[in-house]
Amino acid sequence: FIQCSTQHPSETQDIVSHVLGVPAHEITVQSLRMGGGFGGKEMQPHGYAAVAAIGATLTGRPVRVRLTRTQDMTMTGKRHGFHSAWTVGYTDEGLLTALDVTLTADGGWSLDLSEPVLARAMCHVDNAYWIPDIAVHGRIAQCHRTSQTAFRGFGGPQGMIVIEDILGRIAQTLGIPAREIRRRNFYSGDQCTPYDMPVRHPDRLDAAWSQVIDHAEVERRETEIEMFNATHPDRRRALAMTPVKFGISFNLTAFNQGGALVLVYKDGSVLINHGGTEMGQGLHTKMMQVAATTLGVPLSTVRLAPTRTDKVPNTSATAASSGSDLNGGAVKDACEQIIDRLRVVAASRLGVPPADVRFSRGIVTALGTDGSLTWEDLVNTAYFQRVQLSASGFYRTEGLHWDASVMQGEPFKYFAYGVAAAEVEVSRFDGSYELRRVDIVHDVGDSLSPLIDLGQIEGGFIQGTGWLTLEDLRWDDGNHDGDRGSGRLTTAGASTYKIPSLSELPPEFHVELLDKAHEEGAVYGSKAVGEPPFMLAFSVREALRQAVAAFGSGGTGGNVVVDLPSPATPEAVYWAVERVRATSADSAAVPS
Structure with a gap:
């Protein structure tokens, strides 16, 4: 009898059964509740449960396995880091025409869930945008780090950040507002994803987008931001909007x-x-x-x-x-x-x-x-x-089919949609920034429990903001004589690894559920809400990009293309500002 903090009791049962060499019916796993999961307890608890089971079998006594906080952070897997290389084609109007992208996932020392994480990343490179010609390549790198595992979004965020970064760059290259570039490229009509799944109800994305613009008074605030930037040489503000289209179901059909x-x-x-x-x-x-x-x-x-x-x-x-x-x-x-x-x-x-x-x-x-x-x-x-x-x-779940060998089919029951608008203010002196206001409209269908769903949207957004702006994993590079600790996590505690707190919350935080969004075929017309809001935080990163660009063009953003790392920590933002200012100074020094 195993009491385990696990998101997957049946798989814990299977692993312990395998390790002990006994049938599954001799193993009972109970999970009363967890103090948070977020994907990290989907695969990695099984080994610790097996260790406890071996101990109990050998001693005939109850055994407890519990890690300290430092052990937990040092030993267990993290969200997969990704390297992305891409080439994109687009028109003078900012319409996407083609994309060739290669995603390389840092799997760590063992495979864990890296294959399905990569598959979902590849299926979400398009996010909410129609790309007529696309090639997506994926590979997993074995590295001397922790065995990376599931985390909220499960590859979706790593895939979607690629296209959001691309569109942010295109907007600054063409001098067209980023929210207009994004809107022009939305899925519409009967268009299909790169893996040949029809995008149903794209009108809901349009409705959420318009609702955010209206209720958040985006156009009025953009005018105020321009006036602020023109009169504050050492601070810049920006407002960005980003959408989410996230597929709901396991990529492995049998799990549904x-x-x-x-x-x-x-x-x-x-x-x-x-x-x-x-x-x-x-x-x-x-x-x-x-x-x-x-x-x-x-x-x-x-x-x-x-x-x-x-x-x-x-x-x-x-x-x-x-x-x-x-x-x-x-x-x-x-x-x-x-x-x-x-x-x-x-x-x-x-x-x-x-x-x-x-x-x-x-x-x-x-x-x-x-x-x-x-x-x-x-x-x-x-x-x-x-x-x-x-x-x-x-x-x-009916209607699913997926051929993993060619990455084609309909792996998802439906798509969850959402739109967020985030306003930030950045200081040029140290790269520090304030998240001033957030407005979200999210599609949860006919909500089973609106208060729970609102909490999930708020929590997911804040967690996504942490991933994109604060949570900077650092690893020992091993470049020391006689050092055998290469690949060891050095940010293994709250003193060195910063997560969002009350000080990072926006003073104004508005969340609305999309009306008239019944999802046929789902329980009481509801839709999933756990992971999709996480990726609404791209709006914060894109707002930081626009604010940084404004330091190099008299406060307007102009045609300055910003290379912004992820996570966009205050240090990273500071150096991005310095690069923009240096580039603008060089441009001003060159005679026309």
């Missing part, structure tokens, strides 16, 4: 399935089990809401049991933003089986056809009559009629 076990007791109380894991993202709350809605009972009637492999077998990782889709579909299926049985019992009691029975808020009614039953009364009646009050639910 979920299971659940729903038990209704004689007193009417309900216990649900499902294969998803809770890591603070609110999945358990959503599953209770799905059960309560489907059964037509108050939320207080439903309790959720810990995720265990002896209750729901062969589950997929809680990853790929698909936890609610897969497990919600399975919970709904199990509850519908129970409702179908109870409907027959209720129809007999109320004297109506089963199709006329309705369940709502713990009361069972029938169309065309004044009769009613309480949920508890109906369940008790069903028990004495020997009607089964439990069900095993299952869900599989």
Whole structure:
């Protein structure tokens, strides 16, 4: 019996079974909840669970394996670093015509999840933009570092940053506003992705884009920013908008399935089990809401049991933003089986056809009559009629197909869309900057739980901002006589690795959910929300690019092309400003 902080209990079970040489049915893995996951607990907990299992087997006593913070940061994998090399073609109007890009992922010392991470990166190089001719090449480099692993976005951010960086450069080369360049290149109509999947509902991206421009008063603020830059020689402001189009489903089709076990007791109380894991993202709350809605009972009637492999077998990782889709579909299926049985019992009691029975808020009614039953009364009646009050639910995502050998097919159920506008202010003296305001409109379909989704959007955006601006991993280069520590992480604690805090939050942070965005075929019309908001933070990086450019052109941005590293730390921004100012000074010194 293993209690493990894992996003993938079934795979933990498989690994321990393999290591101990015993069948899977002799291993039970439980994950009550995690204090955060973000992908790092999808693959890497399995080895530590196996170590504990070996210890318990050899000693006959309980064994605990727990890492210190420094050990954790030093030993475990990180988000894959990527090197990108590209050639792009575009028209004088800024329309993309062709792209040839090679992505090289730093896999670390072992393969881990590097192959699917790279595959998703390759599938997201286009982001929200139509590129008529495109070639994407991917490879994984084995390096003397930690074994890199899953992290929120799972390759999507590393792929999407390529096209966002390209469009930012094109805009500055042509002297056309970046948000106009981006808008011109959006998918439309019946266009397909480079891997031949139709882009459905691209109009939602247009709607979110227009909503941000309107509600954030973008045009008025751009005028104010121009005036500010013209009168503040040592500080520059900029506002940037970026979109997100993120595919939802596992690239490996077999993982797109979920299971659940729903038990209704004689007193009417309900216990649900499902294969998803809770890591603070609110999945358990959503599953209770799905059960309560489907059964037509108050939320207080439903309790959720810990995720265990002896209750729901062969589950997929809680990853790929698909936890609610897969497990919600399975919970709904199990509850519908129970409702179908109870409907027959209720129809007999109320004297109506089963199709006329309705369940709502713990009361069972029938169309065309004044009769009613309480949920508890109906369940008790069903028990004495020997009607089964439990069900095993299952869900599989339909319509998926993917040929990994040629990278073609429809690997995703749908795309999640979003748009963000970020305004920054940069100081030329030290490259420090302030995130002044953020406005987001995000498509979550018909939200299962709006408060949870708003929290995920806010948290994802801030985490993405940290990745792009603050979180700078540094490694020992090993260039020391007799040093055998090459590849060792040197930023292994909070004193050397900076993550976002309250001081990095914008004073104004506005988040809205896109209206009229029902997603057909998903549980109650909802859409995934875990990963897509992370990439809305590209707006911060692009705003920094525009602000840096403004230091070299009298505050307007002009045709200065900024080479901005990622992460764009204050130091990196400072040196980018210095390069821009030096280039502008050289240009001014050359006679026309």
